[in-house]
Amino acid sequence: MRTEPKAGRWDWLFARLDREPERPTHIDVPRMTRHRAALFGATLAFYLAIVWLVVTTSWLVRLDWQVMFFRPYQQWSQIHWFVDYYVVLGQRGPTAVMVAAWLGWRSWRQHTLRPLLTLGASLLLLNVTVGAAKLGMGRLGPHYATVIGSNEMGLGGDIFPSGHTANAVVTWGILAYLASTPRARRWLSALSAVTALGVGMSTVYLGTHWLSDVLLGWAAGLLILLALPWFEPLIARAEAWILDLRDRRRAGRAAPAAAPAPAAPVTAPVLLKRRPTAVQDGATAARETAASARHPRAPAHLAPGPHTTRSERTPITPSGTRRPPHTERLPRGTATPAARPLTNGG
Template sequence: MRTEPMPTRLDRIFARLDREPVRPVLDVPRMTRHRVVLFGATLAFYLAIVLAVAVTSWLVRFDWQAMLFRPYQQWPEIHAFLDYWVVLGQRGPTAVMVAAWLGWRSWRQHTLRPLLAFGAALLLLNITVGAVKYGLGRSGPHYATDVGSNEMWHWFQAGSDIFPSGHTANAVVTWGILAYLASTPRARRWLSALSAVLSLSVGLTTVYLGTHWLSDVVLGWTAGLLILLALPWCEPLIARAEAGILAQRDRWTASHRGPRTAPRPTPAPAPVAAVIGRAAGSTASGRGGDAAPALVASAAPQDEPEPEPDPAAPVRETILPSTVRANRPPYLAPGPHTARSERTPVTPVGSRRPPHSDRAPRNAPSAARPMTGG
């Protein structure tokens, strides 16, 4: 009866993981004509906002009206909640959360593209938004001095790096990258809408708290959208970076494993008769050269002729290791030897008692005993 081994708990876990489907990876987004047109329109809108603030247009007056309205005084009951909600736009906490999720995605899909795309988006965010912030030098509402002015070109004053809003741009890029790397079109649509609402709510929270102008939020939202639209241009660079990282990992692994040594060739087994002859010669070398032929001759049977092999019977060969064959004593007969369980039992014929010369056979007639008496 054949029994199958019982699977362990670890085997059942791995079997469940093997059955769990992995979501298919969509094609890498390309810079299509539609995306190029959308990128150009967004860039034009970005420049229009910067120009409107620079010339102190109606947008600046609207910023002052929203700041003087002081929303944090109009609705003080939601101030505590919005203090925590605005954290969803801070770069440190959001980057850690999204990087953890994308790291798990990279492990499941066996690719570094999610993490590398997120890193490229953050790099573009820091370069573009940071350059515009320090280049325009606009002060925030808490540091404004002239009512109705655009508060720009204050490079050496405190709080002069708020245009565009970094919280809003970071929220657009951090949560929008999830929609950019979504596995299905439906998930991409839902995540796009969710990231848009989340980023706008974070930006309006900064207006409520009085840390940003309303135009800062609009420009920050546009800056983050520009980075997501331009990300397909970085896809070839991301692919080359992934190939280089994997190649470097392979080289590092090969260098730490060390050179592989070729296995030693296994010597061919020597014939049993030659091994017995060498063993007999080495044994009898101390007693004289004539003893070796006698031992070799005595090892082969001489009384009975060797039986002819039956062609129908299966041939069994017992191959012994080289160390066992070399150490066999010379008095063993050459040839393969079968185990006791494989031998054919032989039942002796006749009585097992040894013969006695002074004992008469059991069925033989007994001799007449002499009669005594008178």
Template sequence: MRTDHTATRLDRLFARLDREPERQAHVDVPKMSRHRIVLLTVTLILYLAIVWAVLTTSRLVRLDWQLMFFRPYQQWPQLHAFADHYVVLGQRGPTAVLVAAWLGWRSWRQHVFRPLLALAVSLLLLNITVGAAKIGMGRLGPHYATVIGSNEMGSGGEIFPSGHTANAVVTWGILAYLASTPTARRWLSALSAAMALGVGLTTVYLGTHWLSDVLLGWAAGLLILLALPWFEPLIARAEAWLLDQRGQLRAPWRAQGGYGAPAPAGRAMVLRRRSPSAAEGLARDTISSAAHASRTPDQPAPCLHSPRSERTPVTPVGAHRPPRADGMSRGTTSAARPVTGG
């Protein structure tokens, strides 16, 4: 009796993990539209305004000192343990590994390299721009400040802009940038913005960054995400080169049918790769050769491909019907009996 197999949760999980067909699916690559250019310009102006406000020791610097003396970690000490773990979402090492693992699986499943290349380009831009700004402005953090009310610029520090905040914006925002549907992009944009906002405020709570550091970190990360479409042609050329190299590496393997040398097990693979009719014919030839090798010379067996009229008749062993009542064989005919009248 045949019973239908009900798919379990594990079966559905493995079905989702199966690779998609090797094809270049249509991907909605973000373009450098007019709306994006306007946002990029506004963010750049905000970036420069924050830098100018800190350099001139404006009210923004006064607010930095007020928050530092307020010491939020002492006002709400019950949040300190949670903040210590939550701020890890802005560290470059752990977040880059997590996001790279997800995008690597996505690249392997879809047979593309764009997700990983986009992540690599965004992290490279982040290290160059944020690192150069940190070293160039050399601002000290709240725990190392020396003069009350000063901007602490040019003192050899590496705190401005906030690397945790900028990294949170770029690393989690790249997931929204690479989303395949507009709905997923909106949801992931909101989620990444909330995570970046939380990471920045957590650094202010812990006293490791000024508020102006966090503001500049948000602007720096957003500038990278908004400028990323300009690097899409470079990403496309790099992906085409990688796909070409992969094809050249696979060419010898495909020419050998996936095997280095012919083996008996390879015959089954050939059967599976051929059309159904060719596989059927090869199977019949195999059965015929096996039957020819197993029969004895004094008892020839008919060929499976010979017509019925040319086959040698074979007497079956044993009778399948009971003997006739009159004792005569099946092949003989009885003499005509006279019909007696009554």
């Protein structure tokens, strides 16, 4: 018996991925070149410099306090409503959904899972690195500052670096990283840079972050984008593993189901032979007693059996004659009566 495989929930997506070619030939996977490695080193140095300037309560911390006392949200209150909406472009939830929808369509068109897997890897790196830095430095924000002129470090806060800024750099920058042509990569790089810059300055305008928080957030997001080529082999192995797992599940569903072996016929003599002797004798005696208690009745069809010879059969002698009685016929040995005279002259 053969069963047809049922269509699973993701079979329509994997069927699309099975189409050739697996990946367009004109799209190159970025590699860690010397230029990119130099940018990564410079950005890392800038990151460490910002941290050092804040920890030592340098001129950067005094600049943070000056911007905070300036209160931009009061100086330009007429744009407050716009900034409230614009800063959403740096929130992780809404931006991740929008970018994932676009990259999902790209995966559909390019027949590969690489765009979605790259987005997942970048967001994972963002959560690990930025989250660890926030918890490790524990800086308080402008609204919760305790001592004027202090760096507010190690007081249990979680705003250094700015998560909105780093998320805007990574989420919108991943579109430029995955661009299929150099021209699209340049335009998307400029657009993502402007968007991330606007999100960072919006947090400063609203007073939720220090200026140094935004600077460190830009550096943290850029470090993740520059480090992504090192994770490309891992992304390729993850894609191959997912497709291989799909193939194994599909092969398991398409395998013919093994038909159950028919049970061997069990007859009454086999069961009687397997019974103990005492149980068999008791059952036989009970059947014979029940048969003798019933009124004997000839079966409708007799099975052929042994016959006795004619000489062994009991002769049956009929009593009397077999001829029907006749009033005018006399028994043998009697005289014949005289003929009856005819009347009327006959």
